[in-house]
Amino acid sequence: MKAIVQTDPQERRSLELREVEVPKLRSGEVLVKVQAAGVNRGDILQTMGAYPPPPGASEILGLEAAGTIADAGDTNWEVGTEVGCLLAGGGYAEYVAVPQGQLLPVPEGFSVEETAAVVEVGCTVWSNLGIEAGLHEGQRILIHGGGGGVGTFAIQVAKALGAEVAVTAGSQEKLDRCRELGADILINYKEHDFVEELKGSCDVILDIIGAKYLEKNMKCLAKDGKLIIIGMQGGTKAEINLGAMLPKRLTIQGTTLRARDLEDKAQIVAGTVENVWPMLEDGRVKHALHATYPLADAAQAHTALDSGEVTGTLVLTV
Amino acid sequence: MKAIVQTDPQERRSLELREVEVPKLRSGEVLVKVQAAGVNRGDILQTMGAYPPPPGASEILGLEAAGTIADAGDTNWEVGTEVGCLLAGGGYAEYVAVPQGQLLPVPEGFSVEETAAVVEVGCTVWSNLGIEAGLHEGQRILIHGGGGGVGTFAIQVAKALGAEVAVTAGSQEKLDRCRELGADILINYKEHDFVEELKGSCDVILDIIGAKYLEKNMKCLAKDGKLIIIGMQGGTKAEINLGAMLPKRLTIQGTTLRARDLEDKAQIVAGTVENVWPMLEDGRVKHALHATYPLADAAQAHTALDSGEVTGTLVLTV
Numbered sequence: 001m002k003a004i005v006q007t008d009p010q011e012r013r014s015l016e017l018r019e020v021e022v023p024k025l026r027s028g029e030v031l032v033k034v035q036a037a038g039v040n041r042g043d044i045l046q047t048m049g050a051y052p053p054p055p056g057a058s059e060i061l062g063l064e065a066a067g068t069i070a071d072a073g074d075t076n077w078e079v080g081t082e083v084g085c086l087l088a089g090g091g092y093a094e095y096v097a098v099p100q101g102q103l104l105p106v107p108e109g110f111s112v113e114e115t116a117a118v119v120e121v122g123c124t125v126w127s128n129l130g131i132e133a134g135l136h137e138g139q140r141i142l143i144h145g146g147g148g149g150v151g152t153f154a155i156q157v158a159k160a161l162g163a164e165v166a167v168t169a170g171s172q173e174k175l176d177r178c179r180e181l182g183a184d185i186l187i188n189y190k191e192h193d194f195v196e197e198l199k200g201s202c203d204v205i206l207d208i209i210g211a212k213y214l215e216k217n218m219k220c221l222a223k224d225g226k227l228i229i230i231g232m233q234g235g236t237k238a239e240i241n242l243g244a245m246l247p248k249r250l251t252i253q254g255t256t257l258r259a260r261d262l263e264d265k266a267q268i269v270a271g272t273v274e275n276v277w278p279m280l281e282d283g284r285v286k287h288a289l290h291a292t293y294p295l296a297d298a299a300q301a302h303t304a305l306d307s308g309e310v311t312g313t314l315v316l317t318v
Numbered sequence: 319m320k321a322i323v324q325t326d327p328q329e330r331r332s333l334e335l336r337e338v339e340v341p342k343l344r345s346g347e348v349l350v351k352v353q354a355a356g357v358n359r360g361d362i363l364q365t366m367g368a369y370p371p372p373p374g375a376s377e378i379l380g381l382e383a384a385g386t387i388a389d390a391g392d393t394n395w396e397v398g399t400e401v402g403c404l405l406a407g408g409g410y411a412e413y414v415a416v417p418q419g420q421l422l423p424v425p426e427g428f429s430v431e432e433t434a435a436v437v438e439v440g441c442t443v444w445s446n447l448g449i450e451a452g453l454h455e456g457q458r459i460l461i462h463g464g465g466g467g468v469g470t471f472a473i474q475v476a477k478a479l480g481a482e483v484a485v486t487a488g489s490q491e492k493l494d495r496c497r498e499l500g501a502d503i504l505i506n507y508k509e510h511d512f513v514e515e516l517k518g519s520c521d522v523i524l525d526i527i528g529a530k531y532l533e534k535n536m537k538c539l540a541k542d543g544k545l546i547i548i549g550m551q552g553g554t555k556a557e558i559n560l561g562a563m564l565p566k567r568l569t570i571q572g573t574t575l576r577a578r579d580l581e582d583k584a585q586i587v588a589g590t591v592e593n594v595w596p597m598l599e600d601g602r603v604k605h606a607l608h609a610t611y612p613l614a615d616a617a618q619a620h621t622a623l624d625s626g627e628v629t630g631t632l633v634l635t636v
Contacts, residue, residue: 210560223577229560236561242528242547243554245572252570254563259541 003060003093004298004316012047015061015092015299023058023090023097028262031071032083032098036116036292037091038064039301039314041149042258046089047302053089054259061298062091063258066106066116067318075100082106084115086123086269088258091116092298094318101266104273108281117289117313118280121153123265124257126272128206128228129157132255137162139203142194142220144213146183147174149313150230154206155181156285157276166202168194177311181286195219206230211238218244218252226251288312321378321411322616330365333379333410333617341376341408341415346580349389350401350416354434354610355409356382357619357632359467360576364407365620371407372577379616380409381576384424384434385636393418400424402433404441404587406576409434410616412636419584422591426599435607435631436598439471441583442575444590446524446546447475450573455480457521460512460538462531464501465492467631468548472524473499474603475594484520486512495629499604513537522546529553536562536570544569606630 001022008014025031043061045051053059066084069077077083077100084104090096106115129135141158145151146167158165159182166185167178175186187194198220205217205227212234217227218241225248244250257268279285290312293301301314319340326332343349361379363369371377384402387395395401395418402422408414424433447453459476463469464485476483477500484503485496493504505512516538523535523545530552535545536559543566562568575586597603608630611619619632 214558214560229563232560232564237557237559239555240532240558241555242532242550242572245547245570246550246574247577249573249578250571252563253568254560255567256564259565260567 001094002295004062004295005060006047009049012044013299013302015047015302017296020060020093022095025071025073025097027074028101029073029097029099030069030075030077030103031073032065032067032085032096032103033070034065034091034094034096034318035067036065036113036318037062037093037295037316038116038118038120039298039305039316040064040120041305043092044302044306051258057088058090058096060090060093062089062093062096063087064116064119065091065096066112066119070095077103082112082115084119086119086257086265092295092316099262099265101262102269104269105277107277110280113292113315113317114287114289117315118287120257121149121287121313122276122280123268123272124150124230125154125157126276127257127268128230128255129154129161129204130271130275131268132228132253133204133206133226135161135163135204140164140166140201140222141204141206142166142168142198142202142217143183143206144168145208145233146178146186147171148208149310150206150208152177152181152311153285153287155183157279160279160284163204166194166198204228208232209234211235214238214240218250221248221250223248224250226253229254230256290314292317319412320613322380322613323378324365327367330362331617331620333365333620335614338378338411340413343389343391343415345392346419347391347415347417348387348393348395348421349391350383350385350403350414351388352383352409352412352414352636353385354383354431354636355380355411355613355634356434356436356438357616357623357634358382358438359623361410362620362624369576375406376408376414378408378411380407380411380414381405382434382437383409383414384430384437388413395421400430400433402437404437404575404583410613410634417580417583419580420587422587423595425595428598431610431633431635432605432607435633436605438575439467439605439631440594440598441586441590442468442548443472443475444594445575445586446548446573447472447479447522448589448593449586450546450571451522451524451544453479453481453522458482458484458519458540459522459524460484460486460516460520460535461501461524462486463526463551464496464504465489466526467628468524468526470495470499470629471603471605473501475597478597478602481522484512484516524548526550527552529556532556532558536568539566539568541566542568544571547572548574608632610635
């Protein structure tokens with residue numbers, strides 16, 4: 001089969017379509033003929049050596065895909081079924097082996113390309129907001145980077161769960177977008193200190209900044225508040241004041257999706273299908289497919305994603 | 319009624335028996351005639367101004383007590399029933415008002431004095447090990463200060479839950495005591511680096527040290543591991559490496575019992591009665607009443623607790 005291979009580990013754009021072996025199925029896995037593969041920031045990090053595949057996972061890029069089942073292996077799935085796939089790797093290829101717990105139906109009204117664009121963000125947002133934070137009606141959540149891919153999706157899921165949503169973003173344009181998606185409190189972090197506006201009021205914070213925001217985030221949390229860190233664009237090392245944690249019983253959690261075990265992923269996928277897929281199908285949550293590129297042009301797609309001009313997900317088509 | 323009053327806020331041993339008003343009952347509260355009140359480190363901190371009562375709580379010392387119901391207020395409790403009480407304050411007195419969700423039965427085979435000694439430690443350990451950590455069979459827990467009041471109790475509850483228990487303590491004598499209580503891995507922190515022995519292996523850590531151990535504790539956690547900080551004897555400010563949290567999906571939580579709301583406390587008390595009381599009744603968990611003092615001698619009891627020579631709980635009798 002054909003797949004994208006990084007020919008020079010030192011050169012992150014050296015992504016070429018090469019002939020490689022079709023993956024062998026392990027027990028409980030199906031072979032999916034890929035029609036579309038989502039492009040994620042994790043893929044770019046992987047080309048820079050910063051986000052290696054977990055042990056046993058494919059070395060090929062690609063954390064989400066959609067297509068049809070070509071070989072059901074020892075599972076009861078039917079060959080020809082259209083599916084979305086949450087992957088530990090391997091999506092930038094004609095075929096990918098997928099543990100059956102990581103298969104998702106195509107949401108009603110969605111194309112296969114649109115499905116490939118929504119699996120990773122859907123599972124990421126559900127695992128953090130739904131499973132880890134247990135976000136519910138009457139709570140307030142602060143979402144940093146409200147204008148980004150995870151942010152725009154998280155705003156809508158949080159609103160659908162009945163929460164009040166505060167966001168930070170760096171431009172009026174992004175904040176306008178957040179407002180359209182339902183965000184209640186809009187903060188331009190370049191102009192205002194979000195702590196002043198939110199001090200002690202947030203039940204949950206979804207954070208992509210890390211160290212730079214740690215102290216500020218802790219000040220924004222209410223009693224029993226939970227800070228979930230899913231990215232560290234603002235560095236990894238910070239001073240923490242544990243004395244501020246105990247009286248308010250704060251929790252800080254760092255999470256990733258890729259390195260979870262099969263059981264965890266199956267639970268997250270099932271929860272996402274049960275809770276987020278209906279939100280996509282009835283339009284409560286919208287997610288844009290920004291553009292498609294032929295698989296061979298993966299490098300251009302990475303350059304486009306790096307530009308910061310992308311407002312939805314990029315998809316590679318096979 | 320008579321109660322212990324701190325006559326000089328600057329003098330932590332100025333604890334005298336004075337005449338004060340009997341507390342008035344709010345809806346859902348009962349009046350308990352106190353026979354015995356447990357003495358806790360939190361009481362000593364309160365006399366130093368470091369652990370003030372939460373808003374609305376009694377200013378009188380005392381976080382746990384046992385006695386008989388003298389006035390059932392608007393509840394269905396029966397006057398004369400012997401009970402233990404989890405308190406936000408007020409135990410060092412002849413009478414205390416107690417929200418009915420914080421009443422516990424006297425465990426079978428226990429005296430009223432012994433009950434007063436086991437409420438606070440029982441609820442503290444259950445809220446952290448049972449409710450927050452969800453500790454279960456096959457997991458490994460590290461308990462710092464294994465020889466202390468919370469530590470000795472936590473070792474036994476963790477063993478009863480089927481976990482493997484590692485402890486740190488500062489003397490062979492304390493470690494021997496931990497071994498008798500069931501601890502599997504004994505580490506004298508003065509002689510050995512606990513990180514070397516436990517690196518990446520602990521599912522749960524119950525910590526009373528705080529800042530000084532933060533980095534070491536994070537190194538000891540396994541994937542999905544949870545650090546629960548209930549004390550900060552080693553300071554409050556530390557550097558944290560968030561980069562170590564995400565790949566292992568670590569959680570850090572600070573908890574206290576006293577400042578929780580009524581609903582939380584009722585849930586903790588119910589869980590403690592359901593899970594820990596049977597462990598006390600069948601002897602899986604033992605907790606020593608170290609000594610009793612007359613209520614008027616509260617200052618001496620505090621001095622004794624401060625000496626570090628106490629191996630169980632001290633109780634004031636009325």
